[in-house]
Amino acid sequence: MRDELKKNIIQEFKERFPEKKFIPGQSAVPISGKVFDEQELILAIEAVLEGWWTEGEYSARLESELASYVGVNFCSLVNSGSSANLLALTALTSKKLPESKRLKPGDEVITVAAGFPTTINPIIQNGLIPVFVDVEIGSYNPSLESIKKAFSEKTKAVFIAHTLGNxxxxxxxxxxCEEKKLWLIEDNCDALGSEYKQKKTGSYGHISTLSFYPAHHITTAEGGAVLTNDALLNKIIRSFRDWGRDCWCPTGKDDTCKNRFNWQLGNLPHGYDHKYIYSEMGYNLKMTDIQAALGLAQMKKINTFVSKRRENFKFLSEQLSRFNNYFILPRCLPSANPSWFGFILTIKENTGIDRTKLLKYLNDKKIGTRLLFAGNITKQPYFIGDNCGHRIAEALQNTDFIMANSFWIGVGPLINREMIDYIADNLNDFIELSVKI
Ligand SMILES: Cc1ncc(COP(=O)(O)O)c(C=O)c1O
Known part of the structure; x- marks a missing residue:
């Protein structure tokens, strides 16, 4: 890129996005948000100037960087984390898989009700049955015992998110899953950078997914990725992503198979152009090169982002531990090193704290809060009726408690110590005002 243009972008960035000082009571304490500098703008404009725009070299580079960061062989970029989840599950229905392994309508998939809708929806959209297990309060994840108990003859897969990066x-x-010959999909959308036993989450399952919506650890505006170690699964994922085509040429390339006009598949005539042969009932869920350019600039900052999330989590834990009588603080397993997505609090029983009143109070003080996604998905309006067949494997007691009493606050790189002090002061004021009197 010409030096003059680069200089102008840097200047433009400084003018448009000046650093803002936090003013308690006036500035927002964000729940999340993108963090970027002139590098994202330079790379994205470079990608625009290349004139290619759809999936291309920037995408290939980002795929390779993500695969190596998570520690897997293959990565396919997509247009959202929800699309990543849809592809991950749909790939397992492919006829290219052995008959005994392929997911078929009526098969069961173990998951949680205290989750994000688009982890669960692909199960139903593929005619499969979500089987819900309860989660633990504190970790907001299911125990191994719960997963084991939910197993039935029909179980074929486990598809669970690392809740809030934990x-x-x-x-x-x-x-x-290996013992029972089940597929394991990790919804890693909220956990980029998290580790379990010093190995990245997203590298344990047969398939894992990521989201790059601005709330997440890195952003490409909208975006996501599907990762796997398995070459066949990778081929299937890319086929479903790219219209269901049988051809595996990268976008804009022809005849990678050196056999383009020599195939005979399905009931098509011999020699039918491989580019237009569809072996899956696919979608088009690709990311653009312009988004991938944003992602490449973000990947340069990933280690700083993850450290900042861990540091903020530590400081929040220290500052909020004085409210132990009122709230259950988040905790992780001894072998886990989370790259936290949010700092979740659950109001303890008999404290007299009304969650809605507290959230409104915090909102008035410009402190952002969120609930744990769908709460109990089986209670959501779209789930009521007969079009969302499911099985509840055990009483969803904790899930219901979380739905009524939990909320989370920001832990991302936009949060600083002043904000954390401000959050703690306001929690204290609320308790003084509405509980102690
Ligand atoms: C656990 C989980 N899975 C999937 C998604 C969907 O990601 P996206 O918003 O990119 O579609 C989200 C969204 O935040 C999420 O939290």
Whole structure:
């Protein structure tokens, strides 16, 4: 890129996005948000100037960087974390897999009800049955015992997210899946950078997924990725992603198979152009090169982002531990090193704290809060009725408690110590005002 243009972008960045000082009571304490500098703008504009725009070299580079960061062989970029989840599960229905392994309508998939809707929806969208297990309060993940108890003759897969970046006992879950010959999909959308036993989450399952929506650890505006170690699964994932085509040429390339006009598949005539042969009922869920350029600039900052999340988590834990009588603080397993997505608090029983009143109070003080996604998904309006067949494997007691009493606050790189002090002061004021009187 020409030096003059680069200089102008740097200047433009400084003018448009000046550093803002935190003013308690006036500035927002964000729940999350993108962190970027002139590098994202320079790379994205470079990608625009290349004139290619759809999936291309920037995408290939980002795929390779993500695969090596997570520690897997293959990565396919997609247009959202929800698309990543849809592809991860749909790939397992492919006829390219052995008959005994392929997911078929009526098969069961173990998951949690205290989750994000688009972890669960692909199960139903593929005619499979979600089987819900309860989660533990504090970790907000299911125990291995719960997963084991939910197993039935029909169980074919486990598809669970590392809640708010907090790893579940993924090595034991992977071992259980191996014993029972189950697929394991890790929804790693909220956990980029998290580790379990010094190995990255997203590298334990047969497939894992990521989201790059701005709330997440890195952002490409909208975006996501599907990762796997398995070459066949990778081929299937890319086929479903790219219209269901049988051809595996990268976008814009022809005849990678050196056999383009020589195939005979399905009931098509011999020699039908391989580019237009569809072996899966696919979608188009690709990411653009312009988004991938943003992602490449973000990957340069990933280690700083993850450290900042860990540092903020530590400081929040220290500052908020004085409210132990009122709130259950988040905790992780001894072997886990989470790259936290949010700092979750659960109001203890009989404290007299009304969650809605507290959240409104914090909102008035410009402190952002969120609930644990769908709460109990089986209670969501779209789930009521007969179009969302499911099985509840055990009483969802904790899930219901979380739905009524939990909320989370930001822990991302936009949060600083002043904000954390401000959060603690306001929690204290709320308790003084509405509980102690
Ligand atoms: C656990 C989990 N899975 C999937 C998604 C979906 O990601 P996206 O918003 O990129 O579609 C989210 C969204 O935040 C999420 O938290």
């Amino acid at each position: 790893p579940y006992e993924i090595d034991s879950v992977a071992k259980f």
